[in-house]
Amino acid sequence: MKVPFDKGLIRFYARAGAAFLSLWLFGDLVSETETFLPRAINNIWRCLYVILANFILLEYTLPFIRFTWKRILAGIFLIWMHLMFYSFGLYAWRLIGIGLHIYTPLTTFSDVSEGVQDQMSFSIASILFFGITRHMYNYTKLKQAAQQLRIEKQAAELNYLKSQTNPHFLFNTLNNIYSLARIKSDLAPESILRLSQLLRFMLYETSGAYIAIEQELKIISDYIALEKLRYDESLHINFSYNIEDMKQAIPPLLLIPLVENAFKHGVSETRDRPFVDIHLSVNKRQLAFTVKNSTDTFPDKRPVKENIGLSNLRRQLELLYTNYSLTVQQGDSIFTATLQINLASHV
The missing domain is CATH 3.30.565.10 (Histidine kinase-like ATPase, C-terminal domain)
Known part of the structure; x- marks a missing residue:
């Protein structure tokens, strides 16, 4: 399987991640004014994780799944793994941030499952956002490719028409000279x-x-x-x-x-x-x-x-x-x- 890994794709995920973070920060600015700064740092930390998780999901996992038994079974396993990434993985990422004194724990959870559920809203929102924006990106790229193909096709046809016109012009002119040569x-x-x-x-x-x-x-x-x-x-x-x-x-x-x-x-x-x-x-x-x-x-x-x-x-x-x-x-x-x-x- 050829992995679609290029600079344009990296720029897309960086911009999409920045847009997703901006929307989340705007929501915190409106509803959580007093704790906005630590929440903003927390969301930046979480956003780094979900950008990577969505990149793996959309560019590796989903393209890998095909309608064959082996691929379907492998795909089910990979989807399950992603659910773990988006739930327990994001919660673990939170704990890593706390340990590095980057993430500020503003909420106390009674157990791990409650903490995992709290992180899932962020994960689900990111999946929807990145999925929609990736689809729009694909559509734009396909439209640009079709436009470029049309331009190249028209350029090739135009060159062909010119290549016909020049010999046609030359042939007619040589006929004129031939008529003069015949009568010396x-x-x-x-x-x-x-x-x-x-x-x-x-x-x-x-x-x-x-x-x-x-x-x-x-x-x-x-x-x-x-x-x-x-x-x-x-x-x-x-x-x-x-x-x-x-x-x-x-x-x-x-x-x-x-x-x-x-x-x-x-x-x-x-x-x-x-x-x-x-x-x-x-x-x-x-x-x-x-x-x-x-x-x-x-x-x-x-x-x-x-x-x-x-x-x-x-x-x-x-x-x-x-x-x-x-x-x-x-x-x-x-x-x-x-x-x-x-x-x-x-x-």
């Missing part, structure tokens, strides 16, 4: 250079939980510049922003999926007057990000089917924030994605 475009080397800069930034700057919003803007700007190399002057791109504080923190690569989606599933499939319109505003911790792009897909009654980038983004938002909204809308030759986040609602 002179822009292919520049595309590779810009991609290497993006990857270097993503590798060394986005590994933490947060980055400054100005860094996220740089990623978006670099990605737009990389995409521009694929298209001629017919593509119109508008990227504007209104940000109160450029140093505000947001999770890295949170906005790029919407920009990437506009090019991969919008502009690349548009034949007539392609465009991408991006606007970001962050004021008073309220983020609003809107991405509009041209599309040749016309609206119908079916809901918009989300790709892996949008699905991952939606799940990341669920794990990161409690107050947000992400909507996508297919209009007449226009696809609109709108993201709103209360940055103060971070989990």
Whole structure:
């Protein structure tokens, strides 16, 4: 049997013992004012004994008892032993205190049984008090463990989603460079250079939980510049922003999926007057990000089917924030994605 013996448990019994003693001292202060000081010393002496007795009962004896014949018989014997501890043992502890001139005998007993009965009220009260507080302690520890497990699970899922997003982003960007290489475009080397800069930034700057919003803007700007190399002057791109504080923190690569989606599933499939319109505003911790792009897909009654980038983004938002909204809308030759986040609602 593994004995639950740790520093946290020792602190618990020390605090529980202090609380139990305080309650008993308060009762003596109210009812026995004249003899309060010797009674307080007596109760401190007795409390040392019952703390140890309750520790052995709750941490050793009760966990030892199991529903097997050997354990049940042993448990009955141990319970009987504890009854002796809480009665005759506490009375003997009183006599030891008297012998050491620590305990002041304020009451005279005619025989041992009367003295034992007098000590039992203190013992029974301690069992009830320590039993209830130990149960509350267990409940709190279990709740904290469940909370920690939930946090670790969410962190693992968030890391998994990020690990999906980065290769997905890289794969799409390599496809762009491949299309330039196929036509032997002179822009292919520049595309590779810009991609290497993006990857270097993503590798060394986005590994933490947060980055400054100005860094996220740089990623978006670099990605737009990389995409521009694929298209001629017919593509119109508008990227504007209104940000109160450029140093505000947001999770890295949170906005790029919407920009990437506009090019991969919008502009690349548009034949007539392609465009991408991006606007970001962050004021008073309220983020609003809107991405509009041209599309040749016309609206119908079916809901918009989300790709892996949008699905991952939606799940990341669920794990990161409690107050947000992400909507996508297919209009007449226009696809609109709108993201709103209360940055103060971070989990």
